Amino acid sequence: MNRKHSDGGKKKLGAWLSALAMASLMGAYALFILLMLWIEPDMFLTGIWVCLLIPLAVIVGVIIALWQRLNEIDGGEEDEAAKY
Helix, strand or coil: CCCCCCCHHHHHHHHHHHHHHHHHHHHHHHHHHHHHHHHCCCCCHHHHHHHHHHHHHHHHHHHHHHHHHHHHHHHCHHHHHHCC
8 A cells, every 4th residue: 555645735735834833933923023013113223133133033933844754754754664
């Protein structure tokens, strides 16, 4: 029985949903920081920009991890490891 492609769609959907959830949370956090800057423009700007870079870096990391996970699913590396 060839199980290589039997649940690949579910695995991809799970990868997409988890990446979307994390990116959405970090995007909401970045929007919150921008909202704080809009409400109080005299805040410590360097600290605000550093805090804004953190969620953006996480979003980039999530996109890279998603790309790697989708390549792993397409390559069948999980199924090959299950043989042993």
